[in-house]
Amino acid sequence: MLYYELKKIFSRTSSKLLLVLLGFILLFSLFYNIQSTQYVKADGTSISGFSAIRELKESKSKWNGLLTEEQIKKVLQTNQEILEEFPGYYPGTTDVVISNQVYSLSQGYEDIRDMINSSYCLFGPLDYYLIDSLSPAQSSSFYKNRKEGLESYLSSNQ
Structure with missing residues (x-):
């Protein structure tokens, strides 16, 4: 039953375009959030991206707990x-x-x-x-x- 409902929804071109648009919005927001994460090194310079997320996660894990x-x-x-x-x-x-x-x-x-x-x-x-x-x-x-x-x-x- 669910298969036929989804087939009916996605048989229209506008539904397919909307799905592609939502995919682009999702990718843009993921990219923006990853690039906006900042980690400041000990010398005062900052890095961003996946390496910043990794370093920040490691730095915050030292303070985990109750x-x-x-x-x-x-x-x-x-x-x-x-x-x-x-x-x-x-x-x-x-x-x-x-x-x-x-x-x-x-x-x-x-x-x-x-x-x-x-x-x-x-x-x-x-x-x-x-x-x-x-x-x-x-x-x-x-x-x-x-x-x-x-x-x-x-x-x-x-």
């Missing part, structure tokens, strides 16, 4: 060590090379960084550099902040 307070503390400690390694770096610096070098060391835990920033911003305007001012001792309040922020957001009339 997001516990210990993991948050480890991220905050690593972030502080990176900032201490580059004394000329400050949030929003105009020196692109130093900024890229700092980013190359922190791109592995970028997803965790975003969660930490959103936890301590409490649904306000997101500050990407907020994690740079946090100490590892503040890792214990991560889940408390998330819970309180969600409760206040859900109880508000927005």
